[in-house]
Amino acid sequence: MTRFLHAILVLAALAFGIAPSAKAASSPDPAADARAFQKYYTEKFPKLKLEDFVNGPYAIDEDMRRQWQEIEQFPPYEFSLDRGKEMFAQPFANGKSYADCFANGGVGIRQNYPYFDENAGKVITLELALNQCREANGEPPLSYEKEEMAALTAYMAFTSRGKPFDIKIPDDPRALEAYENGKRYFYTRRGQLNFSCASCHVQNPGERLRAEMLAPALGILNAMPIYRSEWGGMGTISRRFTTCNSQVRGAPLAPQAEEYRDLEYFLSYVSNGLPISGPGARP
């Protein structure tokens, strides 16, 4: 009964939008946003160190943390990681490989994605860059939401574990606009349930929606891709975003749509300084 009442309170908070303090809008200042973002979470969870946020709900709940530590003995993403390593090393039909498309042969670079490509005038995510690499070498693109893409990004994240997110916003008004678009998408309510990303991941991290504990938005992408028990498999950032939209009864956009890439840009930027922990496991 108590749990039921608690769930009702959480839903009421979501529905009525109990928001963090808001002041009048001013000119875009991503660095100030990131400081405010990190301050908000560290004040909300004063016992956590900044780097703990990359562990999502496991950082917050002691019981879940113990379960997770057990799970990490034989991590469920391990098969995907091995597959990704093999896929990454496998040459394309033209003899080239993924390593030819990325700085440092693609090793230890996850923390630099997404970035704003001033030539293309858009945000390039790691998933997009992988498919661009494939297509440039005459290979068909992979699904953004399925296992193969998750395997590749799992391997690349693994080679960056511990490296802090280092997302840059170049001195280009288009980059700032992309960042602002991502921020707007993050805070905008959508779907029949009238939730924004922030409704769950800013206003209610640590609270439960049914059996799930909501993760803080800070550090949420550092653990990607993730093995989700709920999915019974691996999921990419694209899968996470489209699923979030569906869960609030909003029609998802196409994976890697501009809005999703900009959202990833925003969320990654405000988590600058937090270490890459992917691939991760989540309930």
Place this chain on the structure above:
Amino acid sequence: MALAFLIAGAQSVFAAGSEADFKAAYAAAEAANREAGALRNQWTVTTSALAEAKRAAEMGNFDQAVAASKEAEALAKASISQATHEKEAWKALEIR
């Protein structure tokens, strides 16, 4: 008595949705949902209601088809209203 049944029957025929009613209601719902799409804010439930309308029409159940179309239109209009409202309202949630 027979006349009463005839009148009642005629009334129910007039009250029932026709194929033309369905087509008009469905077109209105689709137009509203297209507008929501232009705002990048369609709802899954609108799509479901549109599909339900089409299924009912294919089975000749035009009452149900009209009702589902009207529901779809109302949902699409709500999603448009949400997108319009959120153009400014999102700022209230921002961490600063």
